[in-house]
Amino acid sequence: MDLTVTDLSIARGGIPVLGHVSLTLRSGCALVLRGPNGIGKTTLLRTIAGLQPPLSGTIGLPSEDVAYAGHADGIKSTLSVTENLRFWARIFGTGDIAPALAAMDLAALAERPAHSLSAGQKRRLGLARLLVTGRRFWLLDEPTVSLDAASVALFARAVRTHLSNGGATLMATHIDLGIAEAEVLDLTPFRAAPSAAAPGGFDEAFA
């Protein structure tokens, strides 16, 4: 089954940001969301991930098949790298964490408490989490923030492997991951017309 988004309109903090977005993401494919700061890339990913409702339109996807990696890494700081991954493997009902440790070059850091990792190492752990979910559709918001060139290359390889195993990725990123088959969707033409904020609308508890 594909991930389909049809005629979706979305808001953030009560203010419409994007209107009438449609896209399809098929197995084995990567789609990159582009557009200027504030256009609504994060809001679109959050909506597709089910973290907020759309204003209108439909999202057709098997929600149990989606893994979302947002700006926060979702790491438990008092647990070690291994314990973090085992925790997520249990949540998602998967088993072996060794391939995820290897893919994101975390084996040497396996017993380190997560709070002692550098920003880039934490990001690698957050991305390794995707690998233990066993989920087919990865929704990724700026996945390469804090990563050095070698780690970006590791991540790009993990994405390519995921695609070749029938997975798919929808990601917002400003950098070129060198994934030849990736398509690009520029959200600029879907910017919502300016309108008044909904009553009480600006701030959101869930930023």
Ligand SMILES: Nc1ncnc2c1ncn2[C@@H]1O[C@H](COP(=O)(O)OP(=O)(O)OP(=O)(O)O)[C@@H](O)[C@H]1O
């Ligand atoms: N917590 C929030 N409460 C209210 N408005 C918000 C909140 N977070 C973002 N916004 C606004 O929603 C709009 C869309 O923001 P969003 O983060 O989706 O854009 P983006 O394309 O991901 O931006 P960037 O490239 O800077 O990450 C922007 O105008 C932003 O100011």
